Amino acid sequence: MPTVQMTQHLYRFFPVLENRTIRVPAGSVAEVLHALNEIAPGFIDYVLDESGALRRHVNLSVNDTLVIDRKNLSDHVQDDGTVYIFQALSGG
Amino acid sequence: MSNMILLGTRKGTVILDYKNSTWYPRPIEHAGIPICYATRDPRDGTLWASLDHGHWGPKLSRSRDGGATWEDVLSLKYPKGARYIVKVLPTPDFDPLAPAGQPEYADATVFKIWNLAFGTAAQPGRLYAGTIPGGLFVSDDGGDNWALNRPLWDHESRGGDLFAGDATSENRWFGTPASIDYGVFEPGIHSIVVDPRNPEHIHVAVSSAGVLETTDGGRTWAGRNRGLLNDYMPNPEAEWGHDPHFVTGCAGQPDHLWQQNHCGVFYSDDGAKSWRKVSQPDAGVHFGFPIAVDAQDGCTAWVVPAQSDMARMAIGGGLCVARTTDGGQTWQSFRKGLPQEHAYDIVLRHGLDVAGDRLCFGSSTGNVYLSEDRGETWQCLGNNFPPVYSVRFG
Numbered sequence: 001m002p003t004v005q006m007t008q009h010l011y012r013f014f015p016v017l018e019n020r021t022i023r024v025p026a027g028s029v030a031e032v033l034h035a036l037n038e039i040a041p042g043f044i045d046y047v048l049d050e051s052g053a054l055r056r057h058v059n060l061s062v063n064d065t066l067v068i069d070r071k072n073l074s075d076h077v078q079d080d081g082t083v084y085i086f087q088a089l090s091g092g
Numbered sequence: 093m094s095n096m097i098l099l100g101t102r103k104g105t106v107i108l109d110y111k112n113s114t115w116y117p118r119p120i121e122h123a124g125i126p127i128c129y130a131t132r133d134p135r136d137g138t139l140w141a142s143l144d145h146g147h148w149g150p151k152l153s154r155s156r157d158g159g160a161t162w163e164d165v166l167s168l169k170y171p172k173g174a175r176y177i178v179k180v181l182p183t184p185d186f187d188p189l190a191p192a193g194q195p196e197y198a199d200a201t202v203f204k205i206w207n208l209a210f211g212t213a214a215q216p217g218r219l220y221a222g223t224i225p226g227g228l229f230v231s232d233d234g235g236d237n238w239a240l241n242r243p244l245w246d247h248e249s250r251g252g253d254l255f256a257g258d259a260t261s262e263n264r265w266f267g268t269p270a271s272i273d274y275g276v277f278e279p280g281i282h283s284i285v286v287d288p289r290n291p292e293h294i295h296v297a298v299s300s301a302g303v304l305e306t307t308d309g310g311r312t313w314a315g316r317n318r319g320l321l322n323d324y325m326p327n328p329e330a331e332w333g334h335d336p337h338f339v340t341g342c343a344g345q346p347d348h349l350w351q352q353n354h355c356g357v358f359y360s361d362d363g364a365k366s367w368r369k370v371s372q373p374d375a376g377v378h379f380g381f382p383i384a385v386d387a388q389d390g391c392t393a394w395v396v397p398a399q400s401d402m403a404r405m406a407i408g409g410g411l412c413v414a415r416t417t418d419g420g421q422t423w424q425s426f427r428k429g430l431p432q433e434h435a436y437d438i439v440l441r442h443g444l445d446v447a448g449d450r451l452c453f454g455s456s457t458g459n460v461y462l463s464e465d466r467g468e469t470w471q472c473l474g475n476n477f478p479p480v481y482s483v484r485f486g
Contacts, residue, residue, distance in 0.1 A: 049149060056274075057146060088147070
């Protein structure tokens with residue numbers, strides 16, 4: 001199952017995700033995020049807007065490749081993949 | 093008189109409590125998160141803060157225990173199919189008289205929850221929220237669920253019902269500079285005034301469109317901009333495109349409405365059927381953002397004048413508050429207790445409030461001042477707060 005890693009900033013709002021290895025079923029990025037939302041209700045509202053698109057200042061990569069489809073999150077996450085969720089740099 | 097002040101600041105929510113003749117700030121809540129509006133529901137004491145997360149999207153936060161604990165309220169969202177006509181920030185060669193091209197549409201998402209208002213005591217659980225991009229949301233269960241007010245969203249002044257298809261009329265709402273931070277140039281609803289006599293009667297103000305009124309609980313809306321004058325359009329009396337910075341009403345005399353507009357101070361004593369300009373530029377009363385009105389006397393209002401509009405700073409390096417008690421015919425400026433040199437503060441649209449004889453304002457440079465005598469003298473409650481976006485008595 002893929003693992004998910006994220007900026008520690010998100011642990012402030014979702015302490016249930018801290019200090020654990022997060023594993024969710026393989027699938028599209030959208031499916032991975034919905035699985036995360038099952039573990040941490042409300043999580044999806046932090047990274048996606050109401051249309052289901054990745055928020056403007058959020059970056060998400062599968063392994064070391066930034067997702068291409070920020071709107072529908074259709075990129076596939078392999079069984080041995082890692083999803084990284086982090087904030088886009090928006091200030092110096 | 094209220095013994096609580098809520099500050100929405102660039103770095104969180106600050107609550108000040110009045111005890112033993114002194115105001116004490118509590119440790120900051122939502123630390124590090126911009127709070128564009130914080131307020132208290134007078135009906136049940138619930139505290140509300142509008143979070144303006146830079147990365148994680150706008151959200152509401154609610155406390156039902158006086159601020160001891162807070163919970164996210166994630167339910168305020170545009171419904172699927174909500175679209176708007178994209179506005180483009182005017183460029184130097186913008187020609188307002190040029191024929192409009194084909195409209196471009198975008199799916200609506202909440203950029204900012206700019207303002208919250210409450211229904212009357214007869215409507216427990218009724219809340220209103222105004223957003224960028226220009227949506228009025230209504231809740232009837234204390235904020236657990238929200239619905240977009242479709243008649244306003246679908247208004248002919250915005251292009252009609254875009255859920256159903258392409259625009260059927262021209263979009264006459266302009267963008268607000270407050271939206272540029274979100275990478276767009278769209279309008280925003282920053283003022284919601286509910287008539288205490290009749291909760292079906294509501295005014296909202298939009299930057300940059302103007303004032304709209306409903307008398308049937310939001311089923312129909314009409315523009316109420318007669319008498320407004322703008323300085324930046326070919327037709328100063330155009331029906332739309334006005335830039336109210338904030339609109340508020342007198343609770344005891346709800347037909348008395350006040351507006352600090354980009355182009356002056358305007359007053360209505362007929363429920364916004366007509367406005368009249370009551371600026372007094374010679375006295376500095378013209379440009380600014382906030383305005384407050386007495387709860388009983390609709391002829392009494394306060395503004396915090398600012399230097400118009402290229403500079404947007406205190407006039408002459410000194411802060412003052414101006415008050416009228418005769419419906420704007422005359423204004424009196426008060427400076428005692430306020431800095432009179434090297435002050436560059438600007439007080440933003442939600443940054444001034446009144447409760448009885450008390451007034452309080454907070455500035456973009458983190459200064460907070462309080463008056464106990466209807467604005468005549470002032471004391472400083474702190475100089476080192478984060479930039480203040482909103483001040484509301486609890």
